[in-house]
Amino acid sequence: MPPHEIIPAFGIITLATAGVIIRPFRLPEGIWAFAGAAALVAFGLLPPGDAIGGIVRGLDVNLFLVGMMLIAELAQREGLFEYLASYAVERARGSSQRLFLLVYAVGILVTVFLSNDATAIVLTPAVYAATRAAGESPLPYLFICVFIANAASFVLPISNPANLVVYGARMPTLLDWLRQFALPSLASIFVTYIALRWCLHRALNEENIKASVPTPHLSHSGKLAAVGIAAIGVVLLAASALDVQLGLPTFLCGLITAAAVLTLSRQSPWPIVMGISWSVVPLVAGLFVMVEALTRIGLIGQLNAMLHKAVAQSPAGSAWIVGIITALADNVANNLPVGLVAGSIASADHLPPRIASATLIGVDLGPNLSVTGSLATILWLVALRRKKIEINAWRFLQVGVLVMPPALFAALASAIR
Numbered sequence: 262m263p264p265h266e267i268i269p270a271f272g273i274i275t276l277a278t279a280g281v282i283i284r285p286f287r288l289p290e291g292i293w294a295f296a297g298a299a300a301l302v303a304f305g306l307l308p309p310g311d312a313i314g315g316i317v318r319g320l321d322v323n324l325f326l327v328g329m330m331l332i333a334e335l336a337q338r339e340g341l342f343e344y345l346a347s348y349a350v351e352r353a354r355g356s357s358q359r360l361f362l363l364v365y366a367v368g369i370l371v372t373v374f375l376s377n378d379a380t381a382i383v384l385t386p387a388v389y390a391a392t393r394a395a396g397e398s399p400l401p402y403l404f405i406c407v408f409i410a411n412a413a414s415f416v417l418p419i420s421n422p423a424n425l426v427v428y429g430a431r432m433p434t435l436l437d438w439l440r441q442f443a444l445p446s447l448a449s450i451f452v453t454y455i456a457l458r459w460c461l462h463r464a465l466n467e468e469n470i471k472a473s474v475p476t477p478h479l480s481h482s483g484k485l486a487a488v489g490i491a492a493i494g495v496v497l498l499a500a501s502a503l504d505v506q507l508g509l510p511t512f513l514c515g516l517i518t519a520a521a522v523l524t525l526s527r528q529s530p531w532p533i534v535m536g537i538s539w540s541v542v543p544l545v546a547g548l549f550v551m552v553e554a555l556t557r558i559g560l561i562g563q564l565n566a567m568l569h570k571a572v573a574q575s576p577a578g579s580a581w582i583v584g585i586i587t588a589l590a591d592n593v594a595n596n597l598p599v600g601l602v603a604g605s606i607a608s609a610d611h612l613p614p615r616i617a618s619a620t621l622i623g624v625d626l627g628p629n630l631s632v633t634g635s636l637a638t639i640l641w642l643v644a645l646r647r648k649k650i651e652i653n654a655w656r657f658l659q660v661g662v663l664v665m666p667p668a669l670f671a672a673l674a675s676a677i678r
Contacts, residue, residue: 267558269306270557270558274297277298277300277547278594280293280294280297281294281595282632289544290540291542291547294543295544295546301554311553311554311557312550312553315550318549319549322422322545322636323542325378325512327542328493328516329375329378329379330541331512331537332486332518332519333383333386335486335515335522335533336486336487336490337386338532339480340478340479340480341487342390345390346394347394347475348476349367350471355471358465360397361461364402364405365457369413372416373413373417375490375497376419376420376507377421377637378410378422378636385645386644388402394471395470400464401464403645405457408457408660408664409450409453410635411629411635412668413450414625415445415446415626418438419497421625423596423597423624424625425507426601427620428604435501441618442621445671447675448668449668449669449671449672452671453629453664456664457660457664460664485521486522488518489514489522492518538643541640541643549597552602580673584669585673587619588623588627589627589630591623591634595633595634595636596625596634599624603624618677619677623669627665629664629665630662630665631658631661632652632654633654
């Protein structure tokens, strides 16, 4: 890109990113991301072919998200979440602390086997229903959904779509992955739990929850929706083992399950289609296009040169710096584009394993600092807005600044040992 185009391009990307973070006029995040991408093309700062290439690169992520949102909307309409909510309240036996631990444990399982985005999309409405059924304030438990979604998102390669973006074709085998990330994942999950319990302990101790609630009847359609969610988990594991992209299999699972349920119950598909948060699609597309522009600016090459220079001087120190900078960068530009940039840098040349590990931990765990850190967090906010709950940036930061840094330190220390 010619020097005189670099400043305008970077300015447009900065403004678009600010729009995603601040949401002026309360417009969806996707509008600002896509507007930034369109402006780059309109002003001749990015060739249309490169923009289309960026959209195509984000297609797998979008297919994954649409499949997840489809199955979540279906499950909600069929009463699956209300059924699971009553089950959770029964197991809590009147203890808010036990319910907190139960929600956290379920969040780990959903994140590990269905991805952090699934935790934001699928678990959030279920937790909302459970806490309302128990007569408890839902907010402390809803925070669990988003924090565990990021804290457990590097247990397996499928636990976060950003993992696939960062490693791409250089994805380690499952055994190698577990050797690199098993201990850092355990550290992240444990420290996040301790910090989150400490931050929210007053809210948990204020009320006694119901020991039991009426168990709603789960229809055949609701059971079929549950089977669809389980099928997605199996398909994701199989796709990961076979090194197949996750988007299309997830989308097809959601589509087939929805078609089966709607046919069985003779329902119109339009309420479910209209219930999906379609604004996420232009958000992902816009972010991928803006990363294409950053590549043309030459940012990737400059960062790659700086990183290799630092690694030559101090590999261990560089790993700490990379992990911390990446974690902070997530909260400025979202971890999806940061992961794309990090993946481009890592693929440019061979880097020590500890650098790659620190990069991924920063990409995955850093978003627990602010509301704009990850796509999962944005999806969580969208799910809360549908329940008429608004979490502003300051409220999230008050919790995130106490939870994310110690978890990041513990995870990096385990990875760079």
